[in-house]
Amino acid sequence: MSAQYHTVTPSDLNALTISIFKRMGCSDEDAILASDVLQSADLRGIDSHGVARLSGYVRLWSADRINTQAKPSIIHETHTTATLDGDGGLGLTNAAKAMDIAIAKAKEHGSGWVAIQNSNHFGIAAYHAMKALEHNMIGMALTNASPLVAPTFSKERLLGTNPICYAIPAGSKQPLVIDMATSAAANGKLEIAKRKGEDIPSGWLQDKQGTNTNNPEDLKNGGSLLTLGSSKEMGSHKGYGLSAFVDIFSGVLSGANYGPWVPPFVSFLPLAPDMPGKGIGHFVGAMRVDGFRPIEDFKTNMDQWIERFKSSETVDGQKEVIIPGEPEARIHADRLKTGIPLIDAVYQDLQQICRDLDLEFTL
Amino acid sequence: MSAQYHTVTPSDLNALTISIFKRMGCSDEDAILASDVLQSADLRGIDSHGVARLSGYVRLWSADRINTQAKPSIIHETHTTATLDGDGGLGLTNAAKAMDIAIAKAKEHGSGWVAIQNSNHFGIAAYHAMKALEHNMIGMALTNASPLVAPTFSKERLLGTNPICYAIPAGSKQPLVIDMATSAAANGKLEIAKRKGEDIPSGWLQDKQGTNTNNPEDLKNGGSLLTLGSSKEMGSHKGYGLSAFVDIFSGVLSGANYGPWVPPFVSFLPLAPDMPGKGIGHFVGAMRVDGFRPIEDFKTNMDQWIERFKSSETVDGQKEVIIPGEPEARIHADRLKTGIPLIDAVYQDLQQICRDLDLEFTL
Numbered sequence: 001m002s003a004q005y006h007t008v009t010p011s012d013l014n015a016l017t018i019s020i021f022k023r024m025g026c027s028d029e030d031a032i033l034a035s036d037v038l039q040s041a042d043l044r045g046i047d048s049h050g051v052a053r054l055s056g057y058v059r060l061w062s063a064d065r066i067n068t069q070a071k072p073s074i075i076h077e078t079h080t081t082a083t084l085d086g087d088g089g090l091g092l093t094n095a096a097k098a099m100d101i102a103i104a105k106a107k108e109h110g111s112g113w114v115a116i117q118n119s120n121h122f123g124i125a126a127y128h129a130m131k132a133l134e135h136n137m138i139g140m141a142l143t144n145a146s147p148l149v150a151p152t153f154s155k156e157r158l159l160g161t162n163p164i165c166y167a168i169p170a171g172s173k174q175p176l177v178i179d180m181a182t183s184a185a186a187n188g189k190l191e192i193a194k195r196k197g198e199d200i201p202s203g204w205l206q207d208k209q210g211t212n213t214n215n216p217e218d219l220k221n222g223g224s225l226l227t228l229g230s231s232k233e234m235g236s237h238k239g240y241g242l243s244a245f246v247d248i249f250s251g252v253l254s255g256a257n258y259g260p261w262v263p264p265f266v267s268f269l270p271l272a273p274d275m276p277g278k279g280i281g282h283f284v285g286a287m288r289v290d291g292f293r294p295i296e297d298f299k300t301n302m303d304q305w306i307e308r309f310k311s312s313e314t315v316d317g318q319k320e321v322i323i324p325g326e327p328e329a330r331i332h333a334d335r336l337k338t339g340i341p342l343i344d345a346v347y348q349d350l351q352q353i354c355r356d357l358d359l360e361f362t363l
Numbered sequence: 364m365s366a367q368y369h370t371v372t373p374s375d376l377n378a379l380t381i382s383i384f385k386r387m388g389c390s391d392e393d394a395i396l397a398s399d400v401l402q403s404a405d406l407r408g409i410d411s412h413g414v415a416r417l418s419g420y421v422r423l424w425s426a427d428r429i430n431t432q433a434k435p436s437i438i439h440e441t442h443t444t445a446t447l448d449g450d451g452g453l454g455l456t457n458a459a460k461a462m463d464i465a466i467a468k469a470k471e472h473g474s475g476w477v478a479i480q481n482s483n484h485f486g487i488a489a490y491h492a493m494k495a496l497e498h499n500m501i502g503m504a505l506t507n508a509s510p511l512v513a514p515t516f517s518k519e520r521l522l523g524t525n526p527i528c529y530a531i532p533a534g535s536k537q538p539l540v541i542d543m544a545t546s547a548a549a550n551g552k553l554e555i556a557k558r559k560g561e562d563i564p565s566g567w568l569q570d571k572q573g574t575n576t577n578n579p580e581d582l583k584n585g586g587s588l589l590t591l592g593s594s595k596e597m598g599s600h601k602g603y604g605l606s607a608f609v610d611i612f613s614g615v616l617s618g619a620n621y622g623p624w625v626p627p628f629v630s631f632l633p634l635a636p637d638m639p640g641k642g643i644g645h646f647v648g649a650m651r652v653d654g655f656r657p658i659e660d661f662k663t664n665m666d667q668w669i670e671r672f673k674s675s676e677t678v679d680g681q682k683e684v685i686i687p688g689e690p691e692a693r694i695h696a697d698r699l700k701t702g703i704p705l706i707d708a709v710y711q712d713l714q715q716i717c718r719d720l721d722l723e724f725t726l
Contacts, residue, residue, distance in 0.1 A: 078473030080443050081654030109472055110441030115655045138616075151672060153681040158672060166608050176611070178604035184597050203597050210678025228591060228598050234547050234566045235591050241541035241687040242605075244672075245529050248539070252664045253501075253655045259671055276664060291444030292478045292616045301615045301639060308622055309514060309521060309607075315573025318516040324604040 005341040008363050013340055014039050016350065016362050017051060023357045024061050025068035026090070034092040041124035042340045045331035046179075048188035049124040052346045057090065057121070058353055059267040066090060066120050072097055079109045083254055084116045088279060091122030095141065095282045099131045102286040106137055110291035115254035118278035121145070121265055125165035126179040126328070132167055132286040133175050136295045139167040143282040144250040144257075146264040149183045150224035151240045152232055155210040157224045158259045161186055162246035167325075169289065171299030173306045177325030182243040183225045184236075190216040190225075203230035249283040256281025368704040371726050376703055377402050379713065379725050380414060386720045387424050388431035393456045400455040404487035405703045408694035409542075411551035412487040415709045420453065420484070421716055422630040429453060429483050435460055442472045446617055447479045451642060454485030458504065458645045462494045465649045469500055473654035478617035481641035484508070484628055488528035489542040489691070495530055495649040496538050499658045502530040506645040507613040507620075509627040512546045513587035514603045515595055518573040520587045521622050524549050525609035530688075532652065534662030536669045540688030545606040546588045547599075553579040553588075566593035612646040619644025 014035050021031035042050030060066045070089025074082050082101055086094035098114040105112025122128065125141040132139025145160025161181040168176045185204040193200045199214040207213040208222030219225065228239030251258030257277040264271075289298045312321045335341075342350075347363070354361040377398050384394035405413030423429045433452025437445050445464055449457035461477040468475025485491065488504040495502025508523025524544040531539045548567040556563045562577040570576040571585030582588065591602030614621030620640040627634075652661045675684045698704075705713075710726070717724040 076654075076656055078651065078654040079471075081473035081650060083655045108442075110444035111474055111476055113474055113650060113654075151675065151684055153677050154672075154675040154684045155678050156675045158675060164605075168608075168611055176607065178608055180598075180601040180604055182601075184592070201596055206678070228601050229547070230593075230597050233564055234593050234597070235543075237685070237687075238543040238545075238591055241543055242527075244539065244687055245531075245541055248531055248665070248668065252661060252668060253652070255656050255660070255664075258664070258668055276667060287444060287476060288441065289616070291439075291441040291476075292446045293439055293618050297618070298615060301618075301621070302611070304639060305611065305615060305621055309517075312514065312517040312519045312521060314516050315518050315569070321514055321517045322600070324600075324607055 004344040006344065006347040006363070007339040007341045009339050010039060010043060010336065012363055013042065013051065017054065019359055020054060020058070020353055020357065021068070023359055024058065027069070030068070030090070030093045033096055034090050037092040037096060037123040037127045040127045043332045043335050044124065044126065044328040045335070046124050046328065048186070048191075051342070051350060053121070053123070055349045055353055056265055056267070058356070060120065063267040065263070065267060070094070074101070080105050080111050080113060082114045084114055086116050086119035086279060088118055089120070091120040091143070091280065091282060094119045095122040095128045095143070095284055096131065098282065099128045099139070099141070099284045099286065102284050103132060103135055103137065106286040106288050107135070111285065111287040113283070113285040115249065116282040116284070117254040117256040119256065119280055119282060121280070122282050124179070125163045126167065126177050126325070128284050129165040129167040129179070130175070130177060133169050135286070136169055136290065137286040137288050138169070140285040141165045141282070142246045142250050142284070144247045144262050144280055146266070147260045147262055148187060148219065148225050149227060149243060150206065150210070152227065152237045155208065155224070156260070159227070159240070159243045159247060160262055161225065162243045162250070164242065164246060168302065169299065170302040170306060173303050174323070174326060174329045176302065176306065176323060177328065179325070182228055182239050182246060184228050184230045184239065185225065187219075187225065190219055250281035251277060253283065254281040367707040369707065369710040369726070370702040370704045372702050373402060373406060373699065375726055376405065376414065380417065382722055383417060383421070383716055383720065384431070386722055387421065389453070390432070393431070393453070396459055397453050397455040400459060400486040400490045403490045406695045406698050407487065407489065407691040408698070409487050409691065411549070411554075414705070414713060416484070416486070418712045418716055419628055419630070421719070423483065423628075426630040428626070428630060433457070437464070443468050443474050443476060445477045447477055449479050449482035449642060451481055452483070454483040454506070454643065454645060457482045458485040458491045458506070458647055459494065461645065462491045462502070462504070462647045462649070465647050466495060466498055466500065469649040469651050470498070474648065474650040476646070476648040478612065479645040479647070480617040480619040482619065482643055482645060484643070485645050487542070488526045489530065489540050489688075491647050492528040492530040492542070493538070493540060496532050498649070499532055499653065500649040500651050501532070503648040504528040504645070505609045505613050505647070507610045507625050507643055509629070510623045510625055511550060511582065511588050512590060512606060513569060513573070515590065515600045518571065518587070519623070522590070522603070522606045522610055523625060524588065525606045525613070527605065527609060531665065532662065533665040533669060536666050537686070537689060537692045539665065539669065539686060540691065542688070545591055545602050545609060547591050547593045547602065548588065550582075550588065553582055613644035614640060616646065617644040
């Protein structure tokens with residue numbers, strides 16, 4: 001049973017998404033920016049973070065949990081650090097604006113780092129980190145997220161899938177982009193298994209008793225995703241440590257919420273009582289490569305790094321070693337030409353949003 | 364069969380280690396610093412990175428691969444970034460000095476980041492990152508290392524166990540210290556299994572054909588350690604991505620070697636031909652917490668973070684959830700009082716070093 005796809009042009013999808021964000025109250029500028037972030041996920045093949053999420057944002061806005069007319073402001077700063085109060089706005093726009101601040105600081109002082117509080121889901125991490133590339137900088141983006149992941153030895157969901165992203169420029173090669181959840185598997189993989197009625201492999205999920213399970217439905221029955229490493233013996237404490245680092249940089253350093261207090265993405269779940277901070281948190285940064293060495297020398301070595309790894313001898317049955325970010329760059333180039341395939345459920349979701357917001361459906 | 368231990372006082376061990384480094388040609392200041400780094404590993408229970416490594420440093424020095432009279436110098440910098448040429452010296456001292464530079468930059472501008480080229484093994488990452496803590500800063504330390512790890516789908520050793528370390532201050536609680544290899548298991552775990560004649564679990568090592576193996580001897584027979592995640596299905600591409608990030612920050616950004624060209628720790632292995640950089644590379648950094656928010660607010664929230672995770676409900680059979688860095692802090696407090704237990708092989712190694720260098724063995 002294969003899903004039915006509706007292939008749409010990037011510009012048509014973008015126009016519709018912009019009109020939806022505007023109808024939600026966003027300024028023209030914010031609607032264009034938010035749409036650009038979603039679009040970049042759809043173009044890069046990270047479909048879980050593209051327009052598939054739009055209905056979630058609409059519901060959070062309907063529940064008064066997203067302020068679409070937010071005016072983010074810097075509430076604390078030094079030459080190279082800042083905290084941005086996102087004013088309860090879209091993470092999509094808050095993180096992108098924070099990255100512009102980080103890049104401006106890096107231009108002047110070599111590096112720039114911005115923690116963001118009082119924000120919401122920021123979309124695909126790579127969009128924000130990759131803004132650094134055109135400035136010949138290395139970009140970084142972190143965010144905490146709805147608690148779904150248990151630390152090693154715990155039964156409780158205390159962490160999000162808390163992604164880490166680094167974008168690193170190269171010369172004639174594609175930039176190297178690492179964009180990864182710190183859980184063994186992202187929630188999207190469970191969703192796919194559920195849709196297909198399939199089991200999931202051991203090592204992704206534990207049930208509410210803390211026992212490894214192959215049933216993807218156990219997540220909603222009180223289970224928890226496992227951290228990268230899956231078991232203590234295979235290093236799950238390392239995935240837990242990485243997720244903790246992301247949570248602390250995003251949540252504690254910014255004055256946002258952290259751990260089990262991070263507001264859920266789904267609007268039907270209540271907020272936790274006694275929240276210690278404001279909204280969800282992100283952390284972004286940029287460093288000038290030529291703060292360390294001439295950019296051309298760096299790019300020459302990066303191209304050599306990529307060539308050497310790419311030409312590495314593979315294990316039997318695998319045709320190539322993959323450079324981080326390479327599959328996404330390929331899909332991006334492809335979808336720019338051939339369009340973005342939306343699964344039917346997402347297509348219908350967009351139709352429903354348009355009906356609800358009294359907008360013409362133009363796809 | 365349990366190993367025989369010789370328990371020594373920290374001050375006696377330190378005195379001997381200092382005298383060995385001095386006999387190798389280090390200045391008083393460098394000998395004291397290098398010994399302090401090794402000692403911190405032994406005190407924290409990271410025995411693989413303490414005096415157990417001393418004979419390795421001595422052999423590298425004998426083979427003219429470590430310059431014990433190095434004069435490291437800054438060869439490139441901005442307000443918040445710098446590259447340090449380690450002059451072929453001990454990584455132990457180069458990384459610690461680089462961290463001092465990063466801290467000084469952070470004091471003035473909010474953050475400081477130093478890439479180090481032309482260096483050697485830097486010991487325990489946590490020593491360097493934790494230097495930030497007394498300044499109410501967050502510290503970071505990365506290093507690349509001898510190639511022993513294969514990227515996902517590769518048969519080749521292209522990466523080191525490339526550790527990531529973050530040290531984060533807390534209030535009344537111990538600082539949170541993440542210090543982890545980006546491989547599923549560090550080499551030390553294989554050494555322990557070999558010594559005991561035991562198999563290792565699947566997921567740590569592949570043989571030279573790229574097939575998972577339970578025989579720890581397969582590493583020296585052309586096999587490779589696996590990245591954190593162990594298999595593609597469990598996220599080994601994430602461990603690979605993290606290891607790549609460490610290699611690029613440490614090696615490419617600094618102008619050191621990277622990937623398969625990183626000089627081996629063991630002196631009997633030849634250097635790779637056509638090395639693209641100088642020595643091995645590190646990357647360290649510091650950020651002022653009060654560059655983002657008042658330190659007391661941050662510490663209050665960190666204490667709450669730690670308390671909440673610590674009091675989390677455990678899975679059956681586990682008595683507590685562990686905070687990153689907590690076991691090491693416990694061992695540190697303990698060994699300060701009761702001494703450092705050296706296994707007989709390490710004790711004899713130290714005796715041999717003293718004979719070779721015509722030094723009195725004072726333990």
